[in-house]
Amino acid sequence: MADLLVRESHAMIVLTLVFAGLSALGALIGLGKVGHPMHGQLINSYGWALCINAAAIAAYLAFRQFAGEELDPSRRPPPARH
Numbered sequence: 001m002a003d004l005l006v007r008e009s010h011a012m013i014v015l016t017l018v019f020a021g022l023s024a025l026g027a028l029i030g031l032g033k034v035g036h037p038m039h040g041q042l043i044n045s046y047g048w049a050l051c052i053n054a055a056a057i058a059a060y061l062a063f064r065q066f067a068g069e070e071l072d073p074s075r076r077p078p079p080a081r082h
């Protein structure tokens with residue numbers, strides 16, 4: 001059971017970093033540093049949407065990872081027996 005919680009914890013951290021990276025990519029697209037117009041259409045609005053959505057998901061995952069243990073009693077390990 002503890003091994004499963006550790007793997008879940010690592011997966012949450014990896015997903016948080018992935019979405020933080022997507023947020024940075026979205027910011028670069030929104031600023032016009034990455035990408036180019038497609039058929040005369042600027043993609044800046046798509047970049048800002050990616051930035052905001054990915055940042056929100058990353059923040060949620062980070063919150064669940066670091067504060068979620070206090071919120072969800074089922075994620076706590078059982079007390080040690082002496």
